[in-house]
Amino acid sequence: MIGRVLTLALAVVGLSIAISARAGTPYERELTCPVGGQEFTHTSTGSYSTYGARPDGRPYGSWYFPIPIPECPDNGLVLYREFEEDEIGALTALVLSDDYRALREETAYYRAQWLYDRLDDGTTTPPWLLMRAGWEVDDQPARKARYQREFAERAARFPIESEDIESLFLRFRVANAWRELGEFERALTALDTIPTAALDVEIPDRSEAEYEAIEEAESRRYLLATLAPMHALIAERNVESEPLTLIPEREAIYRCADLLVQDGEAAEPFCSAPQRADDIAEAREQLRQVREAYDKD
Numbered sequence: 001m002i003g004r005v006l007t008l009a010l011a012v013v014g015l016s017i018a019i020s021a022r023a024g025t026p027y028e029r030e031l032t033c034p035v036g037g038q039e040f041t042h043t044s045t046g047s048y049s050t051y052g053a054r055p056d057g058r059p060y061g062s063w064y065f066p067i068p069i070p071e072c073p074d075n076g077l078v079l080y081r082e083f084e085e086d087e088i089g090a091l092t093a094l095v096l097s098d099d100y101r102a103l104r105e106e107t108a109y110y111r112a113q114w115l116y117d118r119l120d121d122g123t124t125t126p127p128w129l130l131m132r133a134g135w136e137v138d139d140q141p142a143r144k145a146r147y148q149r150e151f152a153e154r155a156a157r158f159p160i161e162s163e164d165i166e167s168l169f170l171r172f173r174v175a176n177a178w179r180e181l182g183e184f185e186r187a188l189t190a191l192d193t194i195p196t197a198a199l200d201v202e203i204p205d206r207s208e209a210e211y212e213a214i215e216e217a218e219s220r221r222y223l224l225a226t227l228a229p230m231h232a233l234i235a236e237r238n239v240e241s242e243p244l245t246l247i248p249e250r251e252a253i254y255r256c257a258d259l260l261v262q263d264g265e266a267a268e269p270f271c272s273a274p275q276r277a278d279d280i281a282e283a284r285e286q287l288r289q290v291r292e293a294y295d296k297d
Contacts, residue, residue, distance in 0.1 A: 024048045024062035033072035034083050035092045042070040052248030054241060055176040055230065056148075057169075058135040060251055066132035069108045076104045080112035080129065087119065094118055109133035110147065126170050127154045134177075138241065145181055152177035156190065162198035165216055168223060175230060180239050187234050191227065199224035244270040257283035 025046040032039050050061035059065050070079040077095045094100055094115060103111050113129035116122050127150075134147040155174045161167045171194050178187035203217040229245040244252040256271035257280050271280065 029070070031070050031079070033075070033077060034079075034088055035077050035095050036072065036075055038072055038074050040070075040073050043068070044070075052251070055172075055226070055243065055246045056134060056180070056241060057131060057173055060248055066109055066135050069112060071108055076100070076111065078108045078112045078115065080109075080116065090119065091115075107133050107136040107147075109136055126158055126166070127151055130154065131173060148177040148181055152181070152186075152190075160193055160195075162195050165219055168194055168198065168220070172223060172226065172230070175234075179230070179234055180241055182237070182239050184234050184237055188231075191230055191234070194223075194227065196224060196227065199227075244268055253279050254283050254287070256280045257287050 025048075026043055027046055029042045029044050030039065031042055045063050045067070048061055048063035048067075050059040053059045071077065072079070075095050077091070083091055100111070100114070103114060106114075109129050110133040113122070113127055113133065116125075116129055130147065130151045134144055134151060137144045137147060152174050155170050155177075158167060158170060160171050171190055175187045175190035175194075178184070178190060199220045201217050201220050203221065204213050206214060226246060229243075232245070233240075233243055242255075244255060247255075252270060253276060256268065256276070259268075259271065270276070
């Protein structure tokens with residue numbers, strides 16, 4: 001309910017963040033399963049936008065995250081990518097195997113990781129699909145913990161390299177997974193392996209540098225800025241998936257406002273910071289108006 005009210009509030013007040021964040025364009029795709037030939041319809045999006053992410057990597061934005069994968073209704077094959085004709089034999093054997101059939105109760109991204117490990121380069125590529133599988137089960141704590149543990153254990157085996165921004169973010173995701181699992185010593189160990197010197201870079205002049213170089217420098221600065229808040233969360237033994245200090249500030253402000261509208265108080269230090277008082281008051285009034293309109297309907 002809270003998420004729905006927040007979405008309504010953002011849409012009603014017409015904030016700039018809402019305009020960019022609520023622009024998904026749904027459309028239906030007609031697909032044919034490469035194993036068995038069954039035809040089915042999948043709802044996708046032609047475009048979407050994001051405005052930040054949770055510490056586990058799940059974005060905030062205009063569509064469903066992780067983006068739903070097309071799935072063959074009869075055999076549960078998840079089409080996480082297009083398959084070439086010469087792969088169909090191996091794909092068929094995997095999908096019809098007892099092992100894959102036993103995974104039908106698992107999420108689409110979990111099964112996608114299983115297939116990726118066998119058809120692609122799963123031994124040398126970080127388990128990003130498995131990370132996304134954890135996002136699919138926010139409302140299932142036991143399964144989410146199992147997925148996060150598997151992700152953290154697998155991802156921790158990959159070396160961290162200062163020149164590889166992906167490896168730096170991967171280690172941060174590992175630290176966060178251990179934090180959410182309540183294994184704070186392992187979280188701190190993983191976090192402290194991230195070399196801060198590799199993140200403390202200057203952002204190139206936009207008139208002189210290429211877009212990719214600017215984007216990477218900004219990503220490194222962003223990751224550097226997250227280290228102190230993550231250290232604090234670990235010290236506090238905080239296991240929240242959406243801690244206010246590590247989600248987009250505008251999102252956090254509306255969460256503070258929502259607590260005030262519901263309970264009349266918000267004990268989190270983030271919410272009581274004087275510099276946010278005006279923004280939270282404004283958001284609180286907008287939420288109040290939305291709730292009144294919502295209740296009338």
